[in-house]
Amino acid sequence: xANFKIVSKDGMMRAGILKTAHGEIKTPIYMPVGTxxxxxxxxxxxxxxxxxxxxxxxxxHLYLRPGSKLIKKMGGLHKFMNWDKPILTDSGxxxxxxxGAMIAHGVRKVPLLKRDSKYGISxxxxxxxxxxxxxxxxxxxxxxxIKEEGVEFKSHLDGSKHLLTPExxxxxxxxxxxxxxxxxxxxxxxxxDPRYVKKSLERTHNWEQQSLTYFKKHLKESxxxxxxxxxxxxxxxxxxxxxxxxxxxxxxxxxxxxxGGSFGIxxxxxxxxxxxxxxxxxxxxxxxxxxxxxxxxxxxxxAQDNINVNWAASKAIYQTMEWVASELPEEWPRHGLGLxxxxxxFECIERGIDMFDCVAPTxxxxxxxLYIQPKNGGTPKNKFTLNITRAExxxxxxxxxxGCECYTCQNFSRAYLRHLYLSxxxxxxxxxxxxxxxxxxxxxxxxxxxxxDKQFKKLKNKWLNS
RNA sequence: CCGGAGAUGGUGGAGUGGUCAAUCACACCAGACUGUAAAUCUGGCGGCUUAGCCUACGCAAGUUCGAAUCUUGCUCUCCGGA
Numbered sequence: 001x002a003n004f005k006i007v008s009k010d011g012m013m014r015a016g017i018l019k020t021a022h023g024e025i026k027t028p029i030y031m032p033v034g035t036x037x038x039x040x041x042x043x044x045x046x047x048x049x050x051x052x053x054x055x056x057x058x059x060x061h062l063y064l065r066p067g068s069k070l071i072k073k074m075g076g077l078h079k080f081m082n083w084d085k086p087i088l089t090d091s092g093x094x095x096x097x098x099x100g101a102m103i104a105h106g107v108r109k110v111p112l113l114k115r116d117s118k119y120g121i122s123x124x125x126x127x128x129x130x131x132x133x134x135x136x137x138x139x140x141x142x143x144x145x146i147k148e149e150g151v152e153f154k155s156h157l158d159g160s161k162h163l164l165t166p167e168x169x170x171x172x173x174x175x176x177x178x179x180x181x182x183x184x185x186x187x188x189x190x191x192x193d194p195r196y197v198k199k200s201l202e203r204t205h206n207w208e209q210q211s212l213t214y215f216k217k218h219l220k221e222s223x224x225x226x227x228x229x230x231x232x233x234x235x236x237x238x239x240x241x242x243x244x245x246x247x248x249x250x251x252x253x254x255x256x257x258x259x260g261g262s263f264g265i266x267x268x269x270x271x272x273x274x275x276x277x278x279x280x281x282x283x284x285x286x287x288x289x290x291x292x293x294x295x296x297x298x299x300x301x302x303a304q305d306n307i308n309v310n311w312a313a314s315k316a317i318y319q320t321m322e323w324v325a326s327e328l329p330e331e332w333p334r335h336g337l338g339l340x341x342x343x344x345x346f347e348c349i350e351r352g353i354d355m356f357d358c359v360a361p362t363x364x365x366x367x368x369x370l371y372i373q374p375k376n377g378g379t380p381k382n383k384f385t386l387n388i389t390r391a392e393x394x395x396x397x398x399x400x401x402x403g404c405e406c407y408t409c410q411n412f413s414r415a416y417l418r419h420l421y422l423s424x425x426x427x428x429x430x431x432x433x434x435x436x437x438x439x440x441x442x443x444x445x446x447x448x449x450x451x452x453d454k455q456f457k458k459l460k461n462k463w464l465n466s
Numbered sequence: 467c468c469g470g471a472g473a474u475g476g477u478g479g480a481g482u483g484g485u486c487a488a489u490c491a492c493a494c495c496a497g498a499c500u501g502u503a504a505a506u507c508u509g510g511c512g513g514c515u516u517a518g519c520c521u522a523c524g525c526a527a528g529u530u531c532g533a534a535u536c537u538u539g540c541u542c543u544c545c546g547g548a
Contacts, residue, residue: 005527035502072484110500143503156503182501232501260501319499326507338501359502366505383499391495421505422494429505 003228003255004333006121008452012325012352016395018256018333020179022078025053027333028349028370028448030440031088036061037071037081039428040362042437044083049407050438051445054085056357059141060092060144060164064155068175074186076177076223088357089178091169091211091231094270094338096151097187097262100144109338110263110313142445146186147202166210170218177223177393183211185232190266197236204234205248212253230257230335235261237316246327257328262335263317264309309319318347325352342371342384345444346460349451361440365432368421371439372401374466386462388432391419398436406438407431 004027008015018025018433032039032047035058039047047055056079062068074080077087102108145152150165169184184202184207208231215229231254235242249257317339328334333354334343340358348356364370371378378384386393386400399409400417406432408417420428450459 031501033502039503040502058502061502088501090501095503098501108500119503187501215532254531258501263500314500335501341500344500356500359504361491362526363502363504365497367499367507389495414502426505 002331004203004331006330008456009404010451010456011350013349013451013456014352014354015448016333016354018354020054020178020228021224022084022086023053024366024423025086027354028345028444028447028451029053029446030277030345030353030361030436031056032437033079033359033361033376034083036065037077037357039368039433039437041426042362044081045433046407046430047083047437048085050434052085052437053441055083055087057087057089057176057178058092058095058156059089059169060095060153062176063092063164063172064157064162064206068172071188072175072177072223076175077178087175087176087251088180088230088335088355089182090337091173091182091184091232091335092151092164093169093182093185093187093260095153096144096146096164096178097189099156099279100142100151101187101189101192103142104263105189107189107191107262107264110310112318140284141411143342146200148201150184151186164174167214170211170214174215174218174222174224178227179224179438180256181215181229181231183208183232183254185234185260187260187262188236189262189389190236190264192436197241201234201245204232208232208249208284229377230254230256230333232337233257233259233319233324233328233341236318237263242320243327246255246324249303250328250332254332256333256335258337258355259321259324261311263320265312265316272279279359314341314343314347317344318351321348321351321353328352340440342443343441343464346464347441349444349447350460352457354443358440361436362433365436366429368428370400370417370432371436373403374463376402378463379466380464388414388418388421390418395447398433401439404435404439405442408438 003019004016005015005019006016014027015301016027018027018029031054032050032052034055037057038054039052059068062071062077071077071080077082077089098109107237109311130431141152141168143156147163150163150168153162153164155159155162155412164184166184170181178393185204188197189201193202212229212231214406215227219225219227229247231252233245233249235240235245255440289333317336321336325334334352335355335357337352338358339348340356341360342359346357361371362387369383369385371384372386372389373384377386388400393414396414396418398414399412399413403408412431419425420431446454447459
């Protein structure tokens, strides 16, 4: 029954092998995101060429279009998109957030957005009325509403209404023939007040258990009877809450766990947490997160500086992983939902995370943001990227990332790629995506090997102290 | 040669007496992007010692407190006719 085998351990880090109905995955692993049955700009051959072992698909999008029944009729998602390796499907929980609270609260998944001061992030943190006013303003743009029984969506395609219950989410994912199914969850925003958070977490528990019940009951007659089910660990930036949630999910009958949430820091949620000094002052050491200060991080002071906010949010992610990992079953694969910037791989794997999915590599690629190694100028500050539009590349004959062995770097110059981007040639999307996806997969593979060879610290140091 | 129309910032093209260093688009420059409503979004884009000042709407001279906008002349471009 055990799908996950740990091959090598070093501290909290694990190198493992995860068995699925469509083959084995070596972990840690990065999963390219193929929301609508396609990793944007990449063919299955491109993905395999870049080293992809598993990709992600999305319940909400595929349910709306072309419809999960159609995909089932066509033989399941694997066959439909001609991808014979594993697929993990998201439950639609993220869309409940990105089409709902994310709009209403003006937040993104990781950093907090700067807000117009006239709306006022209240200086008095007990005064939530200003925030409520702001939320009211965005209400009519919101496309999803959380109900006790599920998520009510207003389709972003045609405005039609749909209720996504835990059962419905399972039905869709089982129709798709996903190898790893995720339970339905509700993401919390940093601006949800503590009472709402408590209610939401109880609701997510219910949804997870309903998901599990339905999954077990209908697995055998599904498109992929060997699918497995991951629970989701939700929460906000609060140690007590995260630890409790970890304990709760650890007691459920899942095959693995995905750790999710919105990782921004709000006025509500640092209060009970211990904020590392480096979060307050990013110019100090960017090394390991340690609990060195009990001061409260207030939003107004950090919101003025985007870098500060971003960094604080990233720290929150890493600290959350640390709080949570030791509470989770050793034999469960642990998936950091939506995570996958370069630094995240190091920090999260070090804290016991095995799987990553992230739109950043493919989206960045399409937007001209291409990954480079430290030896070519990649640093934590530039997120290990260069912007191909920069004038300095106009006649640069070098590949994007000297030493990279991807198809793009083997064959094309920065000058040519910059030209393609500025000319809006569609080929750019493919070449850039091949590079970024390869880069992440290759890096995670190197990290895996470094765990086996007990060389992780050295590798991490080489990258993050660059 | 005659008649008509017009000359605005890298380009196209608004503006037709003060609120114009000049709408807008494109181009260009820089930045952002974390379970994809994203081939998207944000900012800059005459110069400078930049909460201000200087030079600017073909060239020159006027009218006016004040002109990219009105007058006159010149130069050039386009259309029609000889």
